[in-house]
Amino acid sequence: MTDATPISLSDVSYFYGKGALKKQILFGVGTEVNAGEIIILTGPSGSGKTTLLTLIGALRSAQDGSVKVLGQELNNAKERALIKIRRKIGYIFQSHNLLDSLTISQNVQMAMRFNNNSGGNTSKQIEEVLERVGLGEHMNKYPSALSGGQKQRAGIARALVNKPSIVLADEPTASLDKQSGRDVVDLIQELAKEDGTAVVLVTHDNRILDVADRILHLEDGHMKSLTEAVSEDTSRMLNLLSKHDPSSASYLASFAFALARVAFADNEVTEDERNAMQRILRDVAHLDPAEVNFIMELSMMQRLAQSQMADRAGDGLGVDRTKHFVESLYEIARADGTVSPEEIEEIRAITAEFGIAHPE
Amino acid sequence: MSRLLPLGWLQLKHQPLRLIAATLGITFAVILICVQMEFREALFQSAVRYHSAMDHDLVMLSPKTSFLVSSKQFPRNRLYQVLGHADVESVTPVYMRLGSWRNPVNRASARNIFVLGFDPSNKGFARIIDEQQHALIKLSDHVIFDQRGRPEYGPVAELFDTRGPLAAEINDRAVTVSGLYTLGTSFGLDGGIITSDLNFIRAFPKRSKSAIDLGLIHLSPGADATEVQRQIIEHIPHDVYVYTSAEFREMEVRYWNKTTPIGYIFTFGAIMGLVVGFIIVYQILFADVQDHLKEYATLKAMGYSHGYLRGVVLQQSLVLAILGFLPGIGISYLIFDKASAVTGLPLALDQNAAVLIFVLTIGMCAASGILALRKLQAVDPAEVF
Numbered sequence: 221m222t223d224a225t226p227i228s229l230s231d232v233s234y235f236y237g238k239g240a241l242k243k244q245i246l247f248g249v250g251t252e253v254n255a256g257e258i259i260i261l262t263g264p265s266g267s268g269k270t271t272l273l274t275l276i277g278a279l280r281s282a283q284d285g286s287v288k289v290l291g292q293e294l295n296n297a298k299e300r301a302l303i304k305i306r307r308k309i310g311y312i313f314q315s316h317n318l319l320d321s322l323t324i325s326q327n328v329q330m331a332m333r334f335n336n337n338s339g340g341n342t343s344k345q346i347e348e349v350l351e352r353v354g355l356g357e358h359m360n361k362y363p364s365a366l367s368g369g370q371k372q373r374a375g376i377a378r379a380l381v382n383k384p385s386i387v388l389a390d391e392p393t394a395s396l397d398k399q400s401g402r403d404v405v406d407l408i409q410e411l412a413k414e415d416g417t418a419v420v421l422v423t424h425d426n427r428i429l430d431v432a433d434r435i436l437h438l439e440d441g442h443m444k445s446l447t448e449a450v451s452e453d454t455s456r457m458l459n460l461l462s463k464h465d466p467s468s469a470s471y472l473a474s475f476a477f478a479l480a481r482v483a484f485a486d487n488e489v490t491e492d493e494r495n496a497m498q499r500i501l502r503d504v505a506h507l508d509p510a511e512v513n514f515i516m517e518l519s520m521m522q523r524l525a526q527s528q529m530a531d532r533a534g535d536g537l538g539v540d541r542t543k544h545f546v547e548s549l550y551e552i553a554r555a556d557g558t559v560s561p562e563e564i565e566e567i568r569a570i571t572a573e574f575g576i577a578h579p580e
Numbered sequence: 581m582s583r584l585l586p587l588g589w590l591q592l593k594h595q596p597l598r599l600i601a602a603t604l605g606i607t608f609a610v611i612l613i614c615v616q617m618e619f620r621e622a623l624f625q626s627a628v629r630y631h632s633a634m635d636h637d638l639v640m641l642s643p644k645t646s647f648l649v650s651s652k653q654f655p656r657n658r659l660y661q662v663l664g665h666a667d668v669e670s671v672t673p674v675y676m677r678l679g680s681w682r683n684p685v686n687r688a689s690a691r692n693i694f695v696l697g698f699d700p701s702n703k704g705f706a707r708i709i710d711e712q713q714h715a716l717i718k719l720s721d722h723v724i725f726d727q728r729g730r731p732e733y734g735p736v737a738e739l740f741d742t743r744g745p746l747a748a749e750i751n752d753r754a755v756t757v758s759g760l761y762t763l764g765t766s767f768g769l770d771g772g773i774i775t776s777d778l779n780f781i782r783a784f785p786k787r788s789k790s791a792i793d794l795g796l797i798h799l800s801p802g803a804d805a806t807e808v809q810r811q812i813i814e815h816i817p818h819d820v821y822v823y824t825s826a827e828f829r830e831m832e833v834r835y836w837n838k839t840t841p842i843g844y845i846f847t848f849g850a851i852m853g854l855v856v857g858f859i860i861v862y863q864i865l866f867a868d869v870q871d872h873l874k875e876y877a878t879l880k881a882m883g884y885s886h887g888y889l890r891g892v893v894l895q896q897s898l899v900l901a902i903l904g905f906l907p908g909i910g911i912s913y914l915i916f917d918k919a920s921a922v923t924g925l926p927l928a929l930d931q932n933a934a935v936l937i938f939v940l941t942i943g944m945c946a947a948s949g950i951l952a953l954r955k956l957q958a959v960d961p962a963e964v965f
Binding site: 274277279280303304306307308311313317319320321322326329330331333334362 | 584585587590591593594595874875878879880881882883884885960961962964
């Protein structure tokens with residue numbers, strides 16, 4: 221359990237403050253993180269990501285639920301037990317948090333104090349880890365002499381020198397430019413995979429989501445799947461669009477849908493077709509390229525879903541499913557009180573299109 | 581377990597300007613404490629110069645005598661009475677008085693001088709004047725002069741060294757300075773001369789030989805001074821005090837310490853130095869802890885205990901104490917060199933005082949370190965994320 225699943229949370233709740241000012245930050249959060257897995261924790265500010273990270277890092281204790289880290293239950297654990305767990309975790313901080321008065325190698329050395337299995341050559345280990353993060357030449361410099369990216373890499377070396385089985389990172393790219401940020405997460409990913417370390421990384425930065433094996437989304441203290449989060453974001457985006465320029469957006473939507481139908485006609489969309497669609501849509505619409513892309517992708521997804529549905533329906537959806545499909549259509553039609561002839565007509569058209577028999 | 585880094589020292593070293601400022605502050609405090617304590621010490625040391633220089637086991641004094649220079653007389657017979665005790669070997673009656681000394685060069689200037697008379701055939705002054713000088717003062721109106729007295733008495737020592745015995749005046753009576761001794765000034769007296777009991781009476785004609793100011797009592801070897809003192813007190817009338825030599829010095833010190841504000845002022849000065857140093861170190865350490873709060877929180881998140889951080893701050897206070905103490909004590913020595921040359925006071929730091937001041941400095945720094953540590957309690961490792 222310890223080795224395969226270093227982190228296991230179940231039904232974790234956390235409150236700030238006391239009495240009337242008590243505020244719940246986390247609501248029954250639960251998940252497990254396996255060795256070698258990189259988890260990215262996203263969510264808006266104030267959603268409780270950082271609180272969750274500090275709970276895993278043994279820096280706080282949750283009031284409810286269970287936080288098990290490296291086999292040790294941290295809830296209601298004594299300060300001594302918490303300190304012991306902290307020593308086994310590698311931390312990467314938002315703004316590197318190196319000690320200004322120590323050189324880079326001394327900073328790394330500070331982390332090795334509790335490393336019981338270092339087995340001797342401290343300075344060699346420091347040299348190795350700094351070589352790994354590409355700071356071999358800067359060992360004896362002070363942090364103030366390094367760039368932001370270099371400092372963050374030194375912070376990573378410090379977190380990894382003891383080869384911990386858990387690494388926690390809080391916005392490691394927040395203070396870095398795009399390229400340094402990319403380099404830093406690539407480095408974390410590479411090192412984590414090599415050492416089989418479980419990584420929990422909190423970030424706002426969408427550009428680095430791809431390094432994750434799994435993305436967890438926190439919103440107002442509730443854990444959500446990424447799909448939930450994306451669909452909420454999408455409907456919010458659509459609302460925004462129809463406020464922004466409703467006529468243009470709806471024209472564009474139908475235009476894009478038409479283009480997508482053509483593109484999918486041969487059941488495959490090539491890169492060339494995609495680029496051509498993008499160019500045409502951008503020419504007709506007075507919207508941002510990003511908004512155009514968004515509408516295009518939605519149309520393509522809709523078309524894809526439709527064509528797959530039609531394929532599968534042809535193969536026979538099964539009696540139950542077919543019945544449910546048609547009943548649902550009538551349920552929507554009935555929702556405004558009456559079923560009009562136009563609505564019946566439309567339902568017939570849909571079932572015909574999907575190749576489903578319309579019950580009389 | 582990996583080699584430990586001296587984090588406290590490294591943090592201090594990383595900000596050399598602050599380190600220098602802190603060191604100077606503590607140096608200043610150490611000098612302040614040294615000077616005040618040493619002036620206080622010098623006051624007491626100088627006040628008992630004659631007490632320590634005169635050879636005796638017990639002394640006899642009038643109960644009205646509260647310090648040496650303002651001694652009151654008591655009957656000489658009381659002193660001779662103690663000769664009846666088996667363990668008393670000999671006694672020396674001593675006469676003391678402030679006389680008026682005329683400057684041999686600038687004759688318009690007259691100044692009070694401490695005059696001390698005793699029978700040169702008795703013992704008690706061998707540590708102050710030599711045998712030849714003992715013989716010289718048997719001559720009428722011959723005196724021995726303290727060459728460490730204030731310069732206002734005139735260049736007596738220089739004149740004596742170049743021309744030999746010189747003529748001077750005490751209480752308008754012509755005397756001959758036929759030798760020099762070396763003792764020095766104190767808060768109560770600016771200079772002194774030693775002569776025979778007969779010459780003393782010549783200079784102070786109103787004084788009677790049978791009323792003395794001080795009796796030196798010498799015991800036979802191996803006698804227990806406190807025991808003899810107890811027995812003497814039992815057998816003589818209580819119109820005189822008999823002191824051991826420690827009590828004799830204590831009386832003088834008590835007078836200057838308690839009945840004049842001088843001792844109090846210097847003690848107060850030393851405490852002020854301690855307080856100033858304390859505030860300086862506290863300010864420095866507090867600012868240092870404040871600056872490093874984020875780093876300390878990071879260390880806590882990495883698994884360092886509160887005790888470790890406490891060690892870091894105390895290490896800093898210890899380093900500051902040592903760095904500030906060394907130049908402080910060095911500069912104090914220089915100051916004492918100059919000051920003792922100017923004032924003639926016995927200003928020299930002895931080892932005990934230096935150790936005491938070092939302990940005080942360490943204590944001062946550690947106390948301010950502990951106070952600065954209270955800021956550290958607030959360090960929450962969860963804040964670093």
